[in-house]
Structure formats: structure tokens, C-alpha cells
Amino acid sequence: MKIFRFVLSFGLLICANHFALAKTSSAPGETPAGKPEVVADVASLAVYPSEIVLEDGDDYQGVIAVATRANGVTLDVSDQVEWVVEGSARLEGNRLLPVADGATVLRASYGTHQAEAPVKVVGVTNHPAVSFRHDVMPIFLRGGCNAGGCHGSSRGKDGFRLSLFGFDPAGDYFRLTREQAVRRVNLSIPEESLLFTKVTGKVPHTGGKTFEPDSVHAKTLRDWVAAGAQSDVATAPTVTKVELFPPRVVMEGEGAKQRFIAVAHYSDGRTRDVGDLALFMSNNESSAAIDADGLATAGARGEAFVMARFDTHTVGSQTLVLPAGVEFKPTGEAPANYIDELVGAKLRTMRINPSGICTDEEFLRRVSVDVVGRLPTRDEYDVFMNDSNPQKRAQKVDELLERKEFAEIWALKWSELLMVKSVPNRIEYKPMFLYSQWITRQIASGVPLDEMVRNLLGASGGSFSSPAVNFYQIEETTQKTAENVAQVFLGTRLQCAQCHNHPFDRWTMDDYYSFTAFFSQIGRKTAEDYRETIIFDQRSGEATHLVDGRAMKPKFLGDAEPDVSKRDRRAVLADWITAPENPYFAVNVANRVWAHFMGVGVIEPVDDVRVSNPASNPDLHAKLGAKLIEYKYDLRQLVRDICNSHAYQRSSEPNETNSTDTRNFARAQVRRIPAEVLLDCLCAVTGAPEKYPGLPMGARAVQIVDGGLSTYFLTTFGRAPRTTVCACEPKTEPTLSQALHLLNGSAVHDKINEGKLVETMLDAGKNPIEVVEEIYLRCLGRKPTEMESQRIAELYGTAEKPVAELQDVFWAVLNSREFLFNK
């Protein structure tokens, strides 16, 4: 028994604190004799946390030392450094403990490198009682007790319910202590409390044994009950910030390890090591897995975001994992602009080389489809290819940006996000038509995006006379409106926080309802024309909190409570969203633009910005936003930067180093052309226009106003149904029905017949070779290769007017992936 206990406590010690035993184990970089081996090319050394404050006799703080090598790789050298601390504090393992009130310095030396952290110790004679809010509640999160599958379920589990992820501490306290007298909490015999017996597995528990009876967490629970199971929900300071150290890690070689420490900051100014209480997670377990105590282990080459969740805060560190011993020689390419500098910097860290620059033909087709949604015409092709000006690509971008179709592409995008769609018996066609026209006009006339958003969010008036108010007509519920605004303009999904604190982001229910309060005073009434709705500020109406019915004051997301007494709340919010200081808006819009041209956002999905979904290249992300602000929200200028960058103009052919990478813009992404643009291209190359309801013959699919109107082709190819604001609505994933429709359906075959292009060209005196070339140029933006020409020539032989054969060629080209994709 004794042995068992010894083993058990040994195990627990490992779990609870690696640092205690670290020196006796064989950590990487250490010789078996125990003498640290100093890695030669270390460039710097850091100690975390960089400042330490111990605030009572029971306080402690774990410490780590991280060395950074010249090539950027970081090493966890906590066990290799020589730690020195004197006076007020002492080190037990890697845990710093208080000795006496006063100040001292924690020093670490690693070879010739030194690092230190100031240490302040106060109140060593204090031994604070266990806090429900800050000691007990976090245990439920750490133990998974309040997760959705367990007691956090809305109906609880086995008769006991906790609020999901702890969104309602007062409710949890009530259910623990009052819902079932004495059973859950037994003040006389704390060990008999169900709270204790269940988690320690003393009585049958569906969730099994969550903690050992002598674990620190079980002890906390017992101590809390023993001290009278007091609630400090109302008085406890709140957690204002959580820090995760080290902030950035580059691990080399599979199996490399790095310890993380989490420090919470409270509203009363205190800090605390929450390594025992925080929940550690990784968004890419295969590259960097992290255990419950914050020890990360490198896996496959890649990138992970290692996170710690404590209270309502989730924080993360970027963690790169590089293969060991790979020779990497960066290509020496001069950057075209700031984009290439930032993309290049990231690629070098990842030891990835970008692909080369694409051909002029590839560029012309790519940029035409992306900027104006059309394929280059034969004339455009000839002019561009024969232009010897080295600046011709930039000139082409400028030329395309001035075309009306550019505005139409972006009007289409905004119409998707804003869900422009008539709904029988609710939303009439006319306001949607006017709304769509308004959006197109805003973009065509170059209204800065911030101004457009202010006009949209602050709009009042009739849905005919002020079409922007249709934003509030399409979605009528306050909460969904708030969610849509957050998702469309801030890229943040608040939906979870309607019912519980967001599990992977910082948003709490308080944040949610305070944010919806901006939309709680929208008044609506029908105008004289029943199809028109008047949206106005009715200056009354509050958002009430789901849990306790509190009327929530409007509060910006993660920001201040503004004075809304004299103004339309929506206008106040619009000003905040579009302010240059706003941390979400400009970067989100810029990222959406980036994603349109690059196929993938710097943050992806573009409308799911959260702590746990960080940017693949944070510097680039920030810079794009900053540039958009610098350009006074001029969309065209940002597009110009992107299209002129090498990052955009790269070939889609991978090289050895970048073949597995999809998030760092090392090569062009091959993208299916979106449904509307694809149909327009098909109509254009075959010369057989479509007829859409409410639009004249020859109008293009991108001009369709009403999301409710569609065709079989558009639906099959993933036209956005415009039922949500999600950027994921337009689908470009290939499906079987798409292939069948192109192969067997009417679209391609009929259009070839209707357009009579082959006949017309042959009648005009073109020979079959020229016709084939024309088909290739129209559809693929390139001439047929030698082999293609040869193989095709075999098809028609010596016939002078091989109409059927050439139509077959045309059909085959239109069915090729090269036509359907933008590469």
C-alpha cells in the first residue's frame, strides 16, 4: 500500500508540476551525468514570466527559461540554466515560493547568456481562504465537469447541472449548495459531500474519477466546503487578462518539448500562476500536442496555436515545428512590395521557398477572372502578350480596376454577405432591387468602405427612399442582427455567447447582450406602400440578459461602454466599428479582399476571427488592415497592392519545400471559378447569353439582384443561397452533379450549338488550326501546346470544315479543369 501511494504521489507530482522533478529526469539537451550541455549558437535567453509578484504566503509562480538560437529555433532550457534567487523568495524545482516580504531578482545563466526577472513578495503571513469564483469554478472547467457532454448540458447530467463552461457562477453556486440540501455539499463532513465523493470516484459517477482524492483540486474542493462553502461570486475580483508564456515557440525536430506557463491578472491588480487550473489546448495536435499541464511536444512539420483557457479568457502562442536537420537555402527574390516582405519573412521562418512567378498568360487569365469576373478576350490577350513594357502587369491591374465589372463583383460579394434576397410575404423585390443598386453604386463610385458601413449601420428611413435600411429589414431580430454585424464587419462569431460564454473565444454572455443592446431600439413600421418598411430609432427598448434578465447597457465588443444617451445607438456603434483604432474592422475587410484573390485568408475562415483561430501570418494580417486604413478604405488601392505582389503572381506549381503548405502563400492556389462568374465566362466564350428574370437579355449572372432568383446551373455550382451572412455560403467544392451537368447537361452542349462559334469562324475563312487556337485562347487564355494541336489535328484530319469535330474540341475544352479553375 505504501508503495502504491508512493507511486501515486510520484505520478501526481509529475502531473502537477514537472518542474519539481525535471532536474532528475533526462530532458533533451542534457547529458546523462546531469551537467547541462550548452547549445553553441544560442543568440538570446529569456526568463518567463518577466516580472513576478508573490502576494500571499501560499502564492507561487512557475518559471521557465527559453533560449533562442540564431536560426530562430527556441529551446526550453528551464532545466539547463543555472537559477539563482536570494532573499525574499526561494526556488523549489521550477516553482518560485515566497520567503519574506521584500524584493529580489531571479537570475538564470545559460553558458554566456544571462536573463533575469524582478521578484516582489508581499503578505507572506496571509493565507487566503479558498475562493469559489477563482479556485472552485476553474476546477469545473479544467475537469471538464461543465462541458456540454457532462453537467454543462442544458438539461444537466444525472440530475446535476452546471452552467456550460461556467457562464453563470451564481447559478452554479445555487445548484451546488441550495438545490439539494446537504447532499452536494455537507458542511459537517466535507468528505461526504457529493461534490467531493463524485469527483474522486468514491461513489459511482458517470464521469468516472475526475481527480485523485489527494490531488490539489480535490483538496481545494474539500477545503472550500470545510470553510463553509462560501460564495464570493458578487465580490470576487474579475480576471482581466491571462498571459501564456513563452509567446512564440519554434521547435525543431519531432519530440522537442516546451513547457508553457499561464498567468492570470485580476481586476484588483493581483497576478497568479494558473498552470494548475487553466485548460491547455492546441489547434493542431499533430504538430504540437500539449498535455494537461502545459507541456508541448513537437510532432510533424507545421504550425500550431497552443492555447490556455482560464475563466472566460483564451490566449495562445504561435508554435512552429520544423523538421530537424533540413538544409534550407532561401531564394533571393526581391520583394515587390510590403506584402512580399511579410510573406517572405514567414516563409523563411518556416524554411519554405515560394514557387516562381507565373507566366503572362496565366497572370492575364487569373487577374481578369479575379478582378472583373471575365475571361480576357482575344484582343486583350494579343495586346497584353505583345506588350513589352515591364510594367504591363501593373498597368493591366489598373485598367481592370477602372472597369464597371469590378464594382459588380464586389457588389455581388456584399450582396451575399448582406443577404440581399426577396422572401415571399416578407421582403419584396423592389426594396431588394433598390438595395442592390445602392450597394453597387457605393462601390462603383468609390465610397470608402468605412463610410459605406456607417451609412448602412446608422441608416434610418424607408426601405425605398433609404435603401441602406434594408440591412435591418432582411434580418428583423435584434440578436441575429447583432450577430450578423459582428460576423460581417468584425469577422467574429458571437452566436455561442447567446446561451453561454464562448468556449474558444473571449466573448461572454455579458459581451453578447451588451452588444445586442446597440440594436434593441430599432423601430419598424410599414410605410404607405405596404412593400416599404420604415426603420427608425425609437429611443426605447433594452437588451436583457438571458440568465438574470438584466437590462444590458450598450458596450463595444472588448471595449468601452459608450455614452448613447443623445444618439442613435447604431450610429455610435458604426463610428466605433469604422474608427481606425478598431482592432477588427479594417483587418477583417482587408482579409476578405485578400482571400478573394489568394483563395485563402490570412485568417481562415475569414469570418471566424477568434483567439483560437489566429492569423497564419499575424504581421501580414495587421499590415493589410493598416494599409486599408492608410488608403482611407479605398478598396481599389488594396487590390492593386495584392495583385502587384509576387505572392499573387506566383505559379501554382509547388516546389519541394512548399508542396504541403496551403496557408503561407508560397504558391498560387488553384481555385474553382465561382458560380456566377463561371456561367458568365461560359456565356461569353460560347457567345450564347443567358436570360435571367428581371434582367435584359445578355445581362450577366453577377448582376442578378435577388438571391432568391437562381438557375439550375448557378445552384449546382454553389451560388450563395444568401440565407446567412457566412462567407462560406458560396460553394466552390466540386460535386458530381456539376460534372454531370457539364458533361451531359444542357449548359455546355446547348451553348456551343446556340453560339455557333465554330461555324461562324469557319465561315469567316479560318482554318481548323486557327479555330482550335481561338477556342483555346477564349477559354483557357493560352494557345494549345504542340502536342494538343497535334492530337486535335488527328481528330479532324484533312476536313476543311470539320464542324462536329471542332465542336467536340470546344466541348472538351469547356469540360476541362483548366477552364473551370483559376490557376
Added chain:
Amino acid sequence: MSKFFMICTALGCLFAASAVEAASPRLDHLQPQGGQRGTEVAVTLIGGRIGQDPQQILFYDPGIELKAIERIDDNQAKATLAIAPDCQPGIHGIRVRTATGLTNLRTFHVGTLPESTESEPNGDFAAPQAIPLGTTVNGVITNEDVDYFVIEAKEGERISVEVEGLRLGRTFFDPAIAILDEERFEVAASDDSPLMQQDAFCSVIAPKTGKYIIEMRETSYRGNDASTYRLHIGKFPRPGVAFPGGGKPGEEVELKLLGDPLGEKLAKVKLPETPPLDFRFAAEDEAGAAATGLPLRIIDATNVIEVEPNQKVDNATRGELPAAFCGVIEKPGDLDRYRFAAKKGEVWEMNLVAREIRSPLDAILRVRKASGEQLAASDDNAGKPDSYIRFTVPEDGEYVCDVVDHLKQGGPTYAYRLEITKPRLAVDIVLEERSQFEATEVVVPQGGQTAVMVTANRAEFGGELNVGFSALPDGVTQETVVLAADYNRLPVLLKATPEAALAGQLTTITAELTDKSQPLLNRFRQQTWLIRGSNNVNVWSHYAKGAVAVAQPLPFAIKIVQPKAPLVQSGSKELRVVAEKKEGFDGRIAVRMLYDPPGLSSHQGIGIEAGQTEAVIPLTTNPQAWARDWKIIVVAEADVNGTVRTASEFATLKIAPQYVTMAYPTTATEQGKGLDYAIAVTQTTPFSGAAKVELVGLPPGVTTTPQEITKDSTEVKFPLQVAADARVGHHKSLYCVVTVVENGEPVVHTIGTGELRIDAPLPPPQTAQEGIPATGESS
């Protein structure tokens, strides 16, 4: 049937067909739908059966005269209209009367400019149709169609463009117009406007001498063959609102015409002594006359014009009630205040009239004490943007009314009238629709009769009313009933003598107290639904007086066989209807009650079939049916080359309380065990002879025989035979049908309800034995 008879019948039919040519003529549309005043216009009237003996056009407004009307074919007629030079421009309601009926109402639109027609192709901005400045173009916008017209104007000249599209009342057409210069820059554009609702107008000063292109389209490029328009393009004044928007009957008011690009103009107008339904003033100056007028209010209250500044309680414009406070919310955020004294207990109706005079203002009205304390507020009222407060004065003192725009907008045309008047004793009279959204045409056949229902809702008073048509064609008389104080509907029977001339007459329906103790304001207007939106929302209607016409005689008449016994509450009755079919007519005649008194339901699908002359209409009542003598009418419809209608004479239907009441016991029995079911009977109305009583609602397997009661019975006992397989359970819907015979007619009562429980017999007691189940069914 003899061959001879059959031939006679066939001949008779032919005869009938020629004698009664075409009933129920329709007027679908007019081609063209308008004309210039001071000219004669030939108009093709298009609609089912309208070409069959057209005789007259009923004009609802003065200024148009029918010169000639003739048949083109069965469904078209040509009318020559002379429009007087002083005819009021705008909408004129008309109906066409043929020998056999009266059409629905359609509108004819009088313009002030020479007329022209669009000629396609004119859809290219670069190749517009040239027209002189000063033209009314009649055109059509088909799907995705755009029409361009080019005019020439001199710098400083006023260019006014007004389109009548929706207002033509043909289809839900929403026009949009724009005035563009040669470089395609928009000089002005208009889609909807408060003045014209979905129609549009622009009035601007030409910035330079040159060509201007007028673009005409449907707002969202929709349209169809019925999307016709009249586009008035000229130099005429096109103000948006007339201020102060009205005055007293007979008063001469000086109007400020707001919204004219040449600046505010003044005009004087003499208001009529008797206000018409829709009084409009059409602006006119040396450059021309507007194509349509501005609505004016005529009410018995003095205009008090606002004196700015009047933003505060202290500097509020003062007036004495009753008054019409008139003002303009001149700039965004403007607030106008009015102050007046009132005495405790007084009741004032505060009508904020803005959109009704087609001002863009969407007002909010607030009443406060002079101390500033708010007492009441109103934004919209009755689904319209104008505000209304019924204000009961809480104490003697001074009060203030605030007027602001709902969206804090404002502008030079944001005029309004705050009319504060004493509530008036009034009756709102409606000629009920025979079928929903169809204004009822009143057509009386010579020597026959027709009947209509009228609703009269009293405001501010109660009491019995005499209600009836104010004017009828010669030879037509009306019969009706006194409208009881507790009811608001009454039938009106119109009869024409055989000699009455075929004629049409505009008329109204009036109401007065039977004791004539107080004068009542009569508000009668008939709504013609011209355009309805989705869910039948009213988009465009025309309101006008009623019309009565005398038409050719019908080949049949009907009468009710006067019931001799009452219909009791919770009872039923068969109403006999007899037709007199003239020789040669033997079609089906659909008959139904003109109206059902409260609590009565009548069968709607009864007809007197071919070969028959009689039918019965089943009537049933609920327990709450109003017990009194009701004057009823049965109306009849038949197809005689179109639908024709007639009505019976009045008959009296007495609805009475039940003669007996019954108390049901709750009884139980077992399957296979009969019993006597005794129901206690209490007499409330004595009757003679024996009444048959049937017990209804017995479950399957239970039978009984009808019983009889007399006026002396206190109980009725039904021997129930309960079969061995009678349905087990609680049977709660037993009731009796009691048939009393009075004057040879049955008086059928339904009296309920009782409950009978049928149990399954208990199983015989069993002793379980080894190997044999206790149910005893194994052997």
C-alpha cells in the same frame, strides 16, 4: 315530353336570348385612358359584354359629356367624349350602362396637354422619341422596357414631368422617371412621391438650353402589357403641396403652392359649400396647368397659420378651438407648437392631417399641459402615417400640441393641418360587397326588384335609424326596415315598375335618426378596388358615390313562402323559395339569403334547378341567435347571357326562444342490459298538440324509438335497447330533436346534451386451476 313542347322550349330560349341580350357588362379598360380637356376624344371601352347595347356613361365628376356611344363588337364599344375646357384635370370615375346592366367603375384621366402615343423603338438613350415640350404621352412599359423621350428646353424654363401609371388603376405598376441631360447626367429623378404614391413627378428648372431626355421605366425593370402610362411632359406648374391645405366650406382660401422650382406661388380657391368626396385644386399659371390636382380639406374650423418661432411652450402659436392649426416643418429637426385653452371634460378630436393632403411629413403629435407634462402622443393611426388623438380635457387650463416629423426630417413642402374639432355625430355607411373586393353594382330589372345590404356604423351616438338611397331613377322605389339601435346592418329592396325607363343614376345612401332629434353627418362612399398587392392589400382604390341602374326585365322572379311558424334558437327550419320562370327560361337559379341575422346560418349552395320551380334553403340557428322578427330577403342569380340578379319581397322570419327545456340524467348500463332513459321536460312556450321527440347521438348498438310530448308533459322516457356488443364507453353527445307543429309547420328544436355510459359486464368469478389459465378461455 312531346316533341312540340321541346321545340317550343328551344324557341323560347332563343327568344329569351335575344330579349335579354347581355347581363353583367364589364369595363376592363379604356383605350386611350385619358384625353386633353377642351377636346373630343374617341375612347374604346373594352370589357366583357360591354358592346351589347351600350346606352350611357355615368360620370361621377362634372366636365365630361358623352357625345355618342356605339358597339364595336360584343366586348368593345366606342364612346365619343367631349371634355370641357374647364374640366378638372385628373381622375374621373365612370361606369357604362348597357340595356341589361351597369359595369364596374373605371377611371378616365383628363389631361391639360395635347396627347400623343409612344412609338417603339424608343428604348435607346441615344435614339429617343422626340416630342414637343408640352405633351401627354400614352405608352406602355413591357417587361424590362425603358422608354426615352427627348424634348428641347431653354435655360431657366421649368420642365415638369408627371406620370400616371399606378393611378390608372390597371395593374400594380410602379413607374420611375428621370430627366437626363445629353451627357446622361441626371437633372432630376423620381420613383415614388408622397403626392403620387407609387407614381412619380419631377419639376426642375432647365440648367441650360438644350435637349433633355426623359427616361420612363418600371422601378425594378418589371412591367407587362397592362403597365400603361400617361406621361405629362411640359412647362406646367407641378407643386407638391398646397398650404394651408384646406378651409371652411364656401370659404375662399389663399393657397401657397409649395415645391415649385420657380418658387412659392399663390393661388386663390373657393371651396364648395358641400364638400365632395375628393376635392382637388390643380395649379395653373401662364406656362400651363398641372395634370392632376392637390387634395384640399374642407372642414368647419378656422385656419390658424403658425407663427415661427413656435418651438417652445411659451412662444407656441395660439388659437381658439375648434381650429385647424396649419404649419410646415420647414427643416430637419423642426418642432412646431400650438397652444389653446380648454375646459375640463371637453372632448376634442385632434386630427393631424399631413399625408392626407399628400405632404411628405410623417407626423408625430403630442399633447401636453402648459406645464410641459405630456398627456398623449400619436404617430400613425389606422394604418396611415397621419396622427389622431381623442383628447378628453383633464382640467380647465391651457394645453400645447407638438408636431414633429417621425424621422426628424423636414423641408419646404412638409405641410400639415392640425385639425382640432368637437366629435361629430356621424354614420359611416357602406354598401356591402356582394363578393369580396368587388364593389356592388345596383341594377334593378324593369318590373322586378333587387336587394342590397347596407352597413351603418354609428359614431358618437346611438338609436334607431332610417337608412336609404337618397336618389333613385324614375320608376324605382325602395323598401327597407328601421335599423334597430342594437344592430348595424339592414337590407334595402329596390323595385322598378315595368314602365320604368332604362336609366342610370348616381346616388348616395343616407341615414337619419328615426326621431330626427339630432342631425347626423353621413359618410357614404363606395370603394372600387383597382389594384391589390400581395395578401390583397389595398394598393389603389377609387372612392365614389353609388350608382343605381334600371335594366331590362328578367325572365324569372322569386318569392319566399312566408313562414307560418317561428325558427327557434338552436333550431332549424327549411325556408321555401318559389320561382316564377317565364316561358322560355328554365335555367338554374341560385338562391340564398341576402343576409343572415346574427346567430343564423343559411345554406349558400341552394339552387332551383332546371325543370324545378321550388327549392328550400336550410336555416339553422345557434343558441345565441337574436330572438326577434327579422325582415329577410332571398336573392337569386342566374346566367342569362351573363349573371343577372333579383330578389324576393321581404318576408318575416321570427326567431324565438325554445319552447321547452330538458334536463338530462347521466345514466349507466351494461352491454346487453336495456334501460329507460328519462329526461325531465320544462315547458316555456305552450304549444298545442303532440310534439315528436327523437333521441339522437346514441352509440352503435343502442336503439330506441321516438316519443311524443304534449304541453303537459314533464318527462319523456326512452326505452333503450342495448345490444351485447354496444360500444363501451362514455357517450356524451346525446340530444333530442323536438319537433313541435305550429300552423302546420314544424318547429324543430335541438336540445342537448345527455350522457350515457356503457360498461362491459364484469367477468364471471374464476378460480385458477393448474394448467388452465384464469381467464377460462382455454377450454
